[in-house]
Amino acid sequence: MSLTEKDKAAVKALWAKVSKAVDTVGGEALGRMLLVYPQTKTYFSHWPDLNPGSEPVMVHGKLILGGVTEAVSKIDNLSGGLLELSELHAFKLRVDPSNFKILAQSLMVVIATMFPKDFTPETHVAFDKFLAAVALGLSEKYR
Amino acid sequence: MVEWSENERSIISNIFSNLDYNDVGPKALVRCLVVYPWTQRYFSSFGNLYNAEAISTNPKVAAHGIKVLHGLDRALKNLDNIKATYAELSVLHSEKLHVDPDNFKLLSDCLTIVIAGKLGSAFTPEVQATFQKFLAVVVSALGKQYH
Numbered sequence: 001m002s003l004t005e006k007d008k009a010a011v012k013a014l015w016a017k018v019s020k021a022v023d024t025v026g027g028e029a030l031g032r033m034l035l036v037y038p039q040t041k042t043y044f045s046h047w048p049d050l051n052p053g054s055e056p057v058m059v060h061g062k063l064i065l066g067g068v069t070e071a072v073s074k075i076d077n078l079s080g081g082l083l084e085l086s087e088l089h090a091f092k093l094r095v096d097p098s099n100f101k102i103l104a105q106s107l108m109v110v111i112a113t114m115f116p117k118d119f120t121p122e123t124h125v126a127f128d129k130f131l132a133a134v135a136l137g138l139s140e141k142y143r
Numbered sequence: 144m145v146e147w148s149e150n151e152r153s154i155i156s157n158i159f160s161n162l163d164y165n166d167v168g169p170k171a172l173v174r175c176l177v178v179y180p181w182t183q184r185y186f187s188s189f190g191n192l193y194n195a196e197a198i199s200t201n202p203k204v205a206a207h208g209i210k211v212l213h214g215l216d217r218a219l220k221n222l223d224n225i226k227a228t229y230a231e232l233s234v235l236h237s238e239k240l241h242v243d244p245d246n247f248k249l250l251s252d253c254l255t256i257v258i259a260g261k262l263g264s265a266f267t268p269e270v271q272a273t274f275q276k277f278l279a280v281v282v283s284a285l286g287k288q289y290h
Contacts, residue, residue, distance in 0.1 A: 113259045116260035119256070121198075
């Protein structure tokens with residue numbers, strides 16, 4: 001299920017719009033994930049407030065969105081381009097890779113609420129494939 | 144048994160009472176067939192499914208999408224007994240339709256995205272959590288009679 005040129009174009013076009021809302025999209029996605037999938041809270045027990053919209057959630061969400069933006073820029077070589085981020089997730093954060101899919105779904109729901117006209121079925125499939133490829137790239141160094 | 148708070152019941156009821164089945168049903172099924180193309184295996188009698196454009200204008204897909212969405216009505220009316228309510232449909236999907244139960248989650252994810260698109264900011268994290276809990280219970284019930 002590798003990304004076709006059409007997929008890459010669709011992802012870039014969508015991200016051009018989404019990344020403009022950099023201050024909110026990431027935080028929204030992270031907040032939703034923590035609420036809808038409470039098991040993910042286990043990775044953030046050191047935060048004082050895990051509620052949607054809280055400061056640590058919004059700040060961290062923006063950071064994560066930056067990571068996805070970086071992935072979009074490296075869309076032609078995700079496994080190579082995400083090596084550093086993969087090392088971070090593998091050796092330091094040790095996030096179970098099943099959670100990448102969970103965050104991906106949360107992000108897509110946010111995008112659907114904010115950009116319903118842009119998130120067509122064709123864009124959705126391209127973006128879903130892209131996020132799966134990002135997850136694979138992030139898992140590269142795990143074992 | 145699954146527990147539903149008053150708040151959850153009211154959220155679910157609101158979503159469905161404001162739902163345009165004739166719009167959301169087709170959109171959800173179309174999205175499923177486009178985003179997860181292997182699901183097309185169950186619809187070889189539906190004619191042209193060659194690309195997203197064909198799928199989104201296929202009248203059989205639209206009609207079936209509406210039918211499937213109405214299938215959720217029985218869960219809505221029997222929130223406290225979803226498992227038993229779907230026993231018959233579960234047998235149907237297993238023995239007659241031979242649908243891989245993993246597909247139920249795929250369709251429910253697409254339905255979530257369509258509803259999110261329609262409700263926009265009204266699809267709050269809380270509403271999302273409740274709706275996904277509802278769909279997860281239905282999905283589980285539909286898979287229960289497989290053996």
